Amino acid sequence: MPAWATDLRASVAYIPTLAEPPSQGPFIELVKAMDEVYSEGSISIGVYPFARSIQNVTSDVADFHLPMLRSPHYSDEGRPFRLMNKPMGQVCLVLYSHVDDRLTPQQLYRHKHAQPYPYRLSIMRGSAQFIDLPVEEVNRIEQGLRQTSLKRVHGFLGAQEEADQVLRELQLKSIHRSLFECYDDVIILPKGERGRRTEAILQQALETLEAQGRLRQLHRKVHQPYQDWQIYDPPFGSAN
Known part of the structure; x- marks a missing residue:
């Protein structure tokens, strides 16, 4: 050796x-x-x-x-x-927001320096230091998505495959997805x-x-290019 x-x-x-x-x-x-x-x-x-x-x-x-x-x-x-x-x-970060207030990355960055910042955003604990926006941390993806669904926060930032899996499991039809950005x-x-x-x-x-x-x-097998779909559209949004 x-x-x-x-x-x-x-x-x-x-x-x-x-x-x-x-x-x-x-x-x-x-x-x-x-x-x-x-x-x-x-x-x-x-x-x-x-x-x-x-x-x-x-x-x-x-x-x-x-x-x-x-x-x-x-x-x-x-x-x-x-x-x-x-x-x-590469890993794609997805912005999950409420269908009643569908956010885009452009909106979030447009008000980046506003005092106070008009959006309450969350991300997984340990990751906030890598995002150039005011964000708070949560311990679980489920927590971030549920808070967004209940309008307790404006949005949750999550890696596509991890967060999408939880979104499908929870079937939160009030959640809207949009691409935030793809990173190394x-x-x-x-x-x-x-x-x-x-x-x-x-x-x-x-x-x-x-x-x-x-x-x-x-x-x-871990991360795919961004997939454009919504939980409220068929087949996910269809009645069982």
């Missing part, structure tokens, strides 16, 4: 159907594929609540966390962690030498999977 090689600990955020304990879901399959091509060591996997999973990296419980989006305004400066340069793929889907790393070593290992693993034609296939 080369001197720089080591065993790594992956901390994966719990996401229903995509990453569930103890170790199942498309995100888990992606990490296992990275482990498979990393012949100089091994990658163990733990699944945790989203915010705790990020904290695992900064407290040395894990060597890296996934997933996380990289927004254009984000900077590593002042953060206790950093984002990996090479993305796993990346890995969170610790700062310093430990993070640089980890990034070198993970980048090589991702590049190997890419060269094998597997990376795109594996990530497409």
